[in-house]
Amino acid sequence: MSWTDDRVELLKKMWGEGQSASQIAKELGGVTRNAVIGKVHRLGLSNRSPGGGAKAEAKPKAAAKPKAAAKPKAAPKPKAEAKPAPKPEPKTEPAVAAKPAQPLRKAIIPAGQPLPPQPSANEISPEALAKVNEVEKSAKKLTLMELTERTCKWPVGDPATEDFWFCGLPVQAGKPYCEAHVGVAFQPMSARRDRKR
DNA sequence: CCCTGATTCGC
């Protein structure tokens, strides 16, 4: 396959949309993600945030390369700009708190029931929870022995029941859980921002 | 192991 005009166009479009190189490659067909990335680079749109001048940070990673034998690449890049870029990207910010009305705080604790403070189970992103529910429907339902290093170890159900299994979906990075469960597993600490004043 | 993009360099 070659980079015809419209293929390049599609490439640009998708890249601009933030699609991953592999997705683009898959869409185009006949090319690997490497090809896509290579093309992206040659097109000069490697960085997705072109706009305002300052950009890419130093990337000294490829410095020590075994392959690169004789490489007179003595050109230290004079980059040093700080990155004050506001980046007003419309990201989907999941609201953490939802209903608890701060101004109105009138907890009525009936006598005999002295345990208002929920230990933990509370204000996690509703979205995250929803996601977990979805995920659990398509979970692999692995048993303890079936768990591996890269299966989500999130327990579902009651261990005392047969209705118990582990998520088992592929974890992403070195995390013990899948994406969805990581979301609820690691509580972003401080759901409660005690307003000091 | 899955994935991501970045870079190099023979072609």
Place this chain on the structure above:
DNA sequence: GCGAATCAGG
């Protein structure tokens, strides 16, 4: 110009 191989990281 192209892209596989490789690197670096999540």
